[in-house]
Structure formats: structure tokens, C-alpha cells
Amino acid sequence: MLPTPLLQDATNNIWRIFFSGRDEQNRSSISFFDLQASDSELTIIKVAESPVLTPGRLGTFDDNGVSPSCAIKNREGLCLLYYIGWNPGSTTRVNLFGGLSRQVENNKFERVMESPILERIPTDPFINTAPWVVQDSAGFTMFYVSGTGWKNRDFPNYNIKLAKSIDGVSWNRDGIVALDFSSERETALARPFVMKDKNIWRMWFSKRVGNYSIGYAESLDGTFWRRRDELYGLEPTNRPGEDEMVEYGVVITSSNRNWLLYNGNDYGRNGIFHARGPKFDS
Numbered sequence: 001m002l003p004t005p006l007l008q009d010a011t012n013n014i015w016r017i018f019f020s021g022r023d024e025q026n027r028s029s030i031s032f033f034d035l036q037a038s039d040s041e042l043t044i045i046k047v048a049e050s051p052v053l054t055p056g057r058l059g060t061f062d063d064n065g066v067s068p069s070c071a072i073k074n075r076e077g078l079c080l081l082y083y084i085g086w087n088p089g090s091t092t093r094v095n096l097f098g099g100l101s102r103q104v105e106n107n108k109f110e111r112v113m114e115s116p117i118l119e120r121i122p123t124d125p126f127i128n129t130a131p132w133v134v135q136d137s138a139g140f141t142m143f144y145v146s147g148t149g150w151k152n153r154d155f156p157n158y159n160i161k162l163a164k165s166i167d168g169v170s171w172n173r174d175g176i177v178a179l180d181f182s183s184e185r186e187t188a189l190a191r192p193f194v195m196k197d198k199n200i201w202r203m204w205f206s207k208r209v210g211n212y213s214i215g216y217a218e219s220l221d222g223t224f225w226r227r228r229d230e231l232y233g234l235e236p237t238n239r240p241g242e243d244e245m246v247e248y249g250v251v252i253t254s255s256n257r258n259w260l261l262y263n264g265n266d267y268g269r270n271g272i273f274h275a276r277g278p279k280f281d282s
Contacts, residue, residue, distance in 0.1 A: 001267055004250065006071040007252075018031070018068035037254040053109045061116045062085030069083050082132075084096060093153055099116050127145060130191045132194050134195075139167075151187075159177055162177070178203075182227055188206075213233065216228050241264045247267065258277050258278070259274055259275070
């Protein structure tokens with residue numbers, strides 16, 4: 001579930017893909033595999049032997065599971081792994097928060113803190129999770145999933161909001177909506193993946209109208225976004241395992257191709273799928 005890429009070797013085009021898998025108690029832990037991307041194929045060259053991050057201590061926000069959301073490298077070249085913390089609900093099915101861990105030796109990760117970096121605040125009183133972080137000379141920009149309410153115990157609604165930070169840990173959240181529903185039929189916008197491509201910000205996200213499919217949007221400044229689902233979005237196909245839903249898309253690149261990694265039916269039960277396309281139009 002939730003493929004999350006980090007470029008490891010630009011010369012040989014090797015990417016580390018973090019993901020989460022569930023144990024017999026349905027708790028998620030985070031592991032990874034490395035793949036090499038060419039214009040013709042993706043080749044897995046390494047699979048981690050054990051998880052790099054496991055559920056937190058009893059009573060913490062992530063004691064029932066952790067799933068990757070975004071991976072970036074800090075100035076020392078070590079990975080910062082933003083993640084989703086799972087916690088059982090009472091009146092609602094689940095509570096979701098955003099957490100932060102950092103790489104230590106032997107590819108293991110430690111929590112920056114045991115409390116979430118995305119907690120409920122007055123502008124975000126419901127779900128706050130799935131952070132995607134972009135770093136530039138001015139600091140850090142986060143795109144994250146923010147709940148707008150619950151229809152019932154099992155059915156939350158959420159869109160995508162924007163936050164800013166100087167250090168990547170403490171965030172200013174003013175309730176700015178980066179991407180909202182395009183119609184009353186849409187009930188959720190999930191797991192943003194954002195990249196800066198020359199002068200264009202590009203976002204892939206999951207959109208729910210009944211079941212999930214993958215949408216696409218563009219921005220010139222990272223704040224105001226235009227939906228362009230018809231360009232690089234993805235709908236369910238007739239292939240087994242992705243004929244009902246597709247979601248959680250992220251993009252990696254080779255010399256002349258873009259590769260979309262994503263999950264299919266039942267939020268990743270059948271693993272990680274891929275689709276290929278040409279490099280973007282300028």
C-alpha cells in the first residue's frame with residue numbers, strides 16, 4: 001500500500017520505493033524496495049529484509065500502524081520520512097494523523113517525536129494526514145489531506161490543504177485549501193503527490209466518486225491549482241486487480257518516460273501496479 005518514491009542514484013536512475021504492508025492483526029509497518037527505471041521497464045534490484053518503521057508505543061497516535069506518505073533528503077543526505085499514523089476510533093472508524101521519522105544507521109528510522117506533526121487544530125478539526133512535502137530555498141511546503149466532516153462512522157469526507165514551514169517539523173496551517181471537490185459527486189481527495197517540473201507544479205491525487213480513481217492538477221505557484229484530470233489522470237482498467245478502483249499514484253521518471261506507480265482494488269490488496277507514459281509536454 002502507498003508506494004512512496006525517493007531517488008537514490010540519479011546516474012543509474014535507481015529509486016527507493018517505500019510502502020506499507022499489514023500483519024495478521026491488520027497493523028501496517030513500513031518497508032522498501034529499490035528499482036531501476038529505464039525507458040522500457042522497471043527492474044526490482046533489492047528488497048528490504050525487515051521493516052524500517054513499525055507501529056508506535058501503546059497510546060501514541062500511531063500505535064495501530066504506520067504507512068509512508070513522503071520521503072525527502074535533508075542537507076546531510078539522510079532521508080526524512082513523513083508518514084501516516086493509524087489509531088482506532090470510537091465514534092468514528094479510525095483516526096489518522098501525520099508523523100515524521102528520520103533515517104539512522106542501517107536504513108532504520110527513528111521518530112522525530114512521538115506526537116504527530118499534523119494534529120487537530122481549529123482550522124482542521126477532523127482528519128489531518130498524508131503529508132506530501134516539497135523543499136526549496138524558501139523552506140518547506142506541505143500538501144496534506146484534511147477532513148471536512150464525517151457522513152457517518154465509516155465515511156469521512158476530505159480535501160487537500162496547504163501548509164508552510166521553515167524547518168519541516170513545525171507547520172503554519174491557516175486552513176488554505178489547495179484542491180477542492182470539483183462537484184457534489186466527489187466525496188474525497190486523498191494522498192497528494194506533488195512535483196515541480198521546471199515552472200509548473202504538478203499534482204496527482206486520488207478522487208472518490210463511489211470508488212477511487214487518480215486525478216491530476218497543475219499550478220504556476222503551488223497555491224492556486226487547475227484540475228486537468230484529462231491529461232494525466234487514470235481510471236480503473238479491465239486488468240485483474242484494478243478493475244474496480246485505482247489510487248495513491250506517484251510518478252518516477254527515466255530518460256524519456258514517466259512511470260506511474262499506484263494501488264488498485266481494496267487499497268493495495270494486490271500490490272503495486274505501474275503504468276507508463278511519455279515525458280510531459282512543456
